[in-house]
Amino acid sequence: MSSMNLLSHIKKIKDQAAKNASNRDFSKNRQNIWYDWKDGDQVIRFVGDFIITKSHWMTPSPYNPLKLFDEKSFEGNNPLSKLTNCANWDIVNETERDGGCIVCLLNKISRDILRSSAGIDEETRKEFDSLKARTDFRVNYRWNVLLRDKPVDQDGKLVGYNIVQLGYELFEEIAAIHEEYSPAEFTSVEEGLDIKINKSGGGDRGGRTKYRAQAVFQGAHLKVSPLTQEERALDLFNLAEICGRQSDQDLVRSKLLQKWQELITEYEKGDESAEQAAPAPAPAPAPAPVVQKQSPVSAMKNAKSGKPF
Numbered sequence: 164m165s166s167m168n169l170l171s172h173i174k175k176i177k178d179q180a181a182k183n184a185s186n187r188d189f190s191k192n193r194q195n196i197w198y199d200w201k202d203g204d205q206v207i208r209f210v211g212d213f214i215i216t217k218s219h220w221m222t223p224s225p226y227n228p229l230k231l232f233d234e235k236s237f238e239g240n241n242p243l244s245k246l247t248n249c250a251n252w253d254i255v256n257e258t259e260r261d262g263g264c265i266v267c268l269l270n271k272i273s274r275d276i277l278r279s280s281a282g283i284d285e286e287t288r289k290e291f292d293s294l295k296a297r298t299d300f301r302v303n304y305r306w307n308v309l310l311r312d313k314p315v316d317q318d319g320k321l322v323g324y325n326i327v328q329l330g331y332e333l334f335e336e337i338a339a340i341h342e343e344y345s346p347a348e349f350t351s352v353e354e355g356l357d358i359k360i361n362k363s364g365g366g367d368r369g370g371r372t373k374y375r376a377q378a379v380f381q382g383a384h385l386k387v388s389p390l391t392q393e394e395r396a397l398d399l400f401n402l403a404e405i406c407g408r409q410s411d412q413d414l415v416r417s418k419l420l421q422k423w424q425e426l427i428t429e430y431e432k433g434d435e436s437a438e439q440a441a442p443a444p445a446p447a448p449a450p451a452p453v454v455q456k457q458s459p460v461s462a463m464k465n466a467k468s469g470k471p472f
């Protein structure tokens with residue numbers, strides 16, 4: 164290696180270290196900007212427009228212990244995020260796109276296999292049911308909010324905007340408030356409303372987590388909550404930029420458990436290779452048809468093409 168190469172090699176390492184450091188800073192800042200719904204009541208002022216995100220949970224849950232990745236994939240160098248944006252969702256245009264999302268590909272494969280149903284035993288069916296559920300995406304709505312319960316920090320400094328995440332159930336409640344208040348906008352700087360959100364159930368208390376939203380009243384009237392001059396001077400977060408970070412899909416694929424990588428590779432093989440893999444004619448007539456144990460993907464392909472096993 165020439166000295167020039169060594170220099171550029173060192174520079175590369177140093178650049179990488181600087182990048183990692185800034186990523187750490189970013190994630191440190193990030194924690195401060197997310198607002199997690201608390202149990203019970205909280206009063207929130209929604210401001211501006213929302214965005215729609217689609218994401219995948221990459222880790223097993225108590226309801227679905229199926230693993231896509233080793234735990235180590237979420238640590239060390241280039242860790243995966245446990246909640247990862249779907250690469251097939253265009254967050255700016257709010258449309259589907261072909262972004263090569265590996266998790267969605269696994270979802271498609273599991274659907275195809277379950278649909279074809281031929282040659283799948285019960286155990287395999289269960290596994291692909293779990294895979295289908297595990298690889299589905301979830302839709303969320305993200306919004307800039309001011310926290311009315313805690314507008315300033317311990318130093319008396321304005322906390323500023325936080326970002327909240329709403330599932331569809333809560334989004335619908337918010338949308339209902341918007342409709343009732345229309346044509347005024349409940350997010351407007353001048354005529355906006357404070358909203359009380361109640362979270363109950365879920366977690367250790369068992370049952371499903373429920374969210375309820377209602378506009379805050381003052382006496383018999385809705386409490387209009389114009390922003391102060393100080394609040395108006397605050398910058399809204401660029402939601403698409405902050406919530407739209409994309410993972411490298413090649414990296415995601417390379418970190419999948421071996422069996423899922425193999426499943427994708429087999430699925431991606433064209434019909435051509437399926438034909439080549441057809442068994443050679445038997446030298447003598449077999450006494451009974453022997454059904455060979457085949458993979459779920461080849462079972463699916465055979466069922467699709469109507470070919471015998």
Ligand SMILES: [Zn+2]
Pocket residue numbers: 219248249250251264265266267268300
């Ligand atoms: Zn996806």
